[in-house]
Amino acid sequence: MSELLRIKSLHVTFKGSHKQAFHAIKGVDLTVNTHETVGIVGESGSGKSVTATSIMGLHSKNTEVIADEMTFEGKNLIGLSQKEFQPLRGNDISMIFQDPMTTLNPVFTVENQLVETVRAHRNISKQAAKDLSLEMLEKVGIKDAKRRIKMYPYEFSGGMRQRVMIAMALICNPKLLIADEPTTALDVTIQAQILTLLKDLQKETGNSIIMITHDLGVIWETCDRVVVMFKGHVVESGTVKQIYDNAVHPYTIGLLKSQINQETIKDTHLPTIPYGAFVQDMQQETQLDMQEVEPGHLVAQFTQD
Numbered sequence: 080m081s082e083l084l085r086i087k088s089l090h091v092t093f094k095g096s097h098k099q100a101f102h103a104i105k106g107v108d109l110t111v112n113t114h115e116t117v118g119i120v121g122e123s124g125s126g127k128s129v130t131a132t133s134i135m136g137l138h139s140k141n142t143e144v145i146a147d148e149m150t151f152e153g154k155n156l157i158g159l160s161q162k163e164f165q166p167l168r169g170n171d172i173s174m175i176f177q178d179p180m181t182t183l184n185p186v187f188t189v190e191n192q193l194v195e196t197v198r199a200h201r202n203i204s205k206q207a208a209k210d211l212s213l214e215m216l217e218k219v220g221i222k223d224a225k226r227r228i229k230m231y232p233y234e235f236s237g238g239m240r241q242r243v244m245i246a247m248a249l250i251c252n253p254k255l256l257i258a259d260e261p262t263t264a265l266d267v268t269i270q271a272q273i274l275t276l277l278k279d280l281q282k283e284t285g286n287s288i289i290m291i292t293h294d295l296g297v298i299w300e301t302c303d304r305v306v307v308m309f310k311g312h313v314v315e316s317g318t319v320k321q322i323y324d325n326a327v328h329p330y331t332i333g334l335l336k337s338q339i340n341q342e343t344i345k346d347t348h349l350p351t352i353p354y355g356a357f358v359q360d361m362q363q364e365t366q367l368d369m370q371e372v373e374p375g376h377l378v379a380q381f382t383q384d
């Protein structure tokens with residue numbers, strides 16, 4: 080196993096022209112090794128998606144992205160122009176989203192879009208790209224793929240559209256797949272099928288995955304390690320087992336408790352976390368000190384209530 084992605088002290092600030100600057104990511108560290116699945120978990124607005132889009136170089140104008148280090152296979156990502164990101168995006172690193180329609184174009188057939196994606200990165204004939212597209216669609220479990228590949232995204236069900244998006248994200252065999260809440264909009268049975276599909280394809284291709292979710296259940300099922308985010312900070316990180324058996328930070332403990340309660344009482348509301356004094360610590364700090372409580376298990380220092 081070797082290091083694929085390495086981020087040290089990532090800061091992202093949105094500098095809107097009318098509004099005050101908003102410091103959304105405050106010193107995030109994240110490492111992803113080859114063949115590994117790393118989860119990023121945290122409530123809405125904690126900075127999970129902004130971290131992901133920074134890795135992809137997808138940020139809006141007036142966004143400042145700085146880091147002590149941000150490398151992919153040792154190659155520096157900070158300060159790359161959009162043109163320099165182009166060969167990486169969709170090829171070495173790709174992303175899937177909660178809503179497939181953010182990726183799929185409604186006015187082109189699935190075949191057309193798959194072929195265009197391949198040909199943007201590979202110098203192959205149209206026929207070879209068509210063959211590869213069909214193979215990929217079969218691989219993600221679309222039945223009758225020969226006929227369905229000629230259809231438009233709206234002609235697929237939600238779960239099937241998600242499979243098409245996965246096909247598109249994986250067609251160039253990226254080394255890193257970023258999955259941003261890929262199953263949140265789907266019902267439980269389809270969710271499980273999509274997660275199984277992602278893990279099966281990972282076994283086959285050996286790619287690494289960053290799994291972004293607010294659902295700890297998804298983390299337990301799919302990840303090796305997990306990073307817990309809160310208000311733009313990483314508050315705790317470690318192996319899934321370390322976090323599950325031995326969570327230390329009050330935010331992580333709250334998150335675990337609320338999700339366990341949620342399952343017991345079958346409540347569909349988002350968990351409420353009993354915040355303590357650590358919230359004030361975090362609002363004051365731009366970077367938290369991390370302490371290693373056991374090998375590979377890091378916790379942000381906090382003030383006890």
Ligand SMILES: Nc1ncnc2c1ncn2[C@@H]1O[C@H](COP(=O)(O)OP(=O)(O)OP(=O)(O)O)[C@@H](O)[C@H]1O
Nearest residue numbers: 093101103121122123124125126127128129130139
């Ligand atoms: N382009 C932007 N301009 C200004 N603020 C932004 C922008 N994009 C995101 N933010 C803010 O940055 C913070 C982190 O957002 P982000 O989308 O990363 O959260 P998240 O953890 O992924 O939440 P969710 O689970 O709801 O997707 C939020 O407060 C959000 O409002």
